[in-house]
Amino acid sequence: KQEVTQIPAALSVPEGENLVLNCSFTDSAIYNLQWFRQDPGKGLTSLLLIQSSQREQTSGRLNASLDKSSGRSTLYIAASQPGDSATYLCAVPPPRAGSYQLTFGKGTKLSVIP
Amino acid sequence: EAGVAQSPRYKIIEKRQSVAFWCNPISGHATLYWYQQILGQGPKLLIQFQNNGVVDDSQLPKDRFSAERLKGVDSTLKIQPAKLEDSAVYLCASSSVDTQYFGPGTRLTVL
Numbered sequence: 001k002q003e004v005t006q007i008p009a010a011l012s013v014p015e016g017e018n019l020v021l022n023c024s025f026t027d028s029a030i031y032n033l034q035w036f037r038q039d040p041g042k043g044l045t046s047l048l049l050i051q052s053s054q055r056e057q058t059s060g061r062l063n064a065s066l067d068k069s070s071g072r073s074t075l076y077i078a079a080s081q082p083g084d085s086a087t088y089l090c091a092v093p094p095p096r097a098g099s100y101q102l103t104f105g106k107g108t109k110l111s112v113i114p
Numbered sequence: 115e116a117g118v119a120q121s122p123r124y125k126i127i128e129k130r131q132s133v134a135f136w137c138n139p140i141s142g143h144a145t146l147y148w149y150q151q152i153l154g155q156g157p158k159l160l161i162q163f164q165n166n167g168v169v170d171d172s173q174l175p176k177d178r179f180s181a182e183r184l185k186g187v188d189s190t191l192k193i194q195p196a197k198l199e200d201s202a203v204y205l206c207a208s209s210s211v212d213t214q215y216f217g218p219g220t221r222l223t224v225l
Contacts, residue, residue, distance in 0.1 A: 004156070032212060034212075034213070034214075036216075041218075041221070042218055042219070043118070043120075043205055043207075043216035043217050043218045043219050044157070044205070044207075044216040045216070046213050046214065046215070049212060049213055089156055089157075091156070101147075101159050101162055101169075101170055102157075102159065102214065104156025104157050104158075105156050106154065106155055106156050107156055
C-alpha cells in the first residue's frame with residue numbers, strides 16, 4: 001500500500017526567502033506526482049504535475065523535482081510572498097495505468113511572514 | 115470554464131441524522147471523485163465514478179455511506195446515519211485525463 005509522507009508538517013519563513021518542501025513515497029512504481037495547494041476553507045488547486053519520465057517541472061516561482069528511485073519529490077518556492085501562505089500537499093496515483101485514485105500526504109502548512 | 119461546484123458549503127447535524135452533498139463536475143469530465151478530508155489529514159478517496167459507473171469504492175463505509183452519479187454528470191453523496199467521526203470536509207473532484215480539479219468542499223460538523 002502506497003504511503004506518502006510530507007516533512008515538515010509546518011513551516012514559517014520571512015517574506016523573500018527561498019524554501020523547499022519535501023514529499024516521500026514508499027512505492028516508486030508511480031507514473032506521475034502532483035503538488036496541490038489548499039487555502040483555508042477551500043478546495044485543492046493543482047500546482048504542478050510531474051510525469052515519471054520527467055525530473056523537473058516549473059511554473060513561475062515554483063519548481064518541483066522528482067526522483068523515483070529514491071521515492072522523493074521536492075517543491076521549491078523562490079522569493080516567497082505572504083500570498084504563498086497555504087497548505088501544500090503532494091499526491092501520487094497507484095501504479096496501474098488508467099487509475100487516477102490519488103494517495104495524499106498530510107501536507108505542509110506554510111506561513112510567510114511579511 | 116466553470117469549476118467543480120459543490121453544495122452546501124457548510125452543514126451541521128446531530129449524530130444519527132442523515133445528510134446529502136451534491137457535486138456538479140466540470141462539463142465533459144468523465145471521471146468524478148469524492149474525498150473525505152479530516153482536519154490535519156490529506157484527502158482520502160471514498161469513491162470514483164467513470165461516467166455513471168463505479169470504478170473504486172473500496173474505502174467507502176457502505177453501511178452508512180452511499181453515492182450515485184445521475185446520468186454520468188451530477189453526483190450525490192449521502193450519509194445515513196451520521197456519526198461523530200464523520201465530521202470532515204467532503205471534496206468532490208473531476209478529471210478528463212491526469213489532472214484532478216477540486217471543488218470548494220462541504221464542511222460537515224456532526225454534534
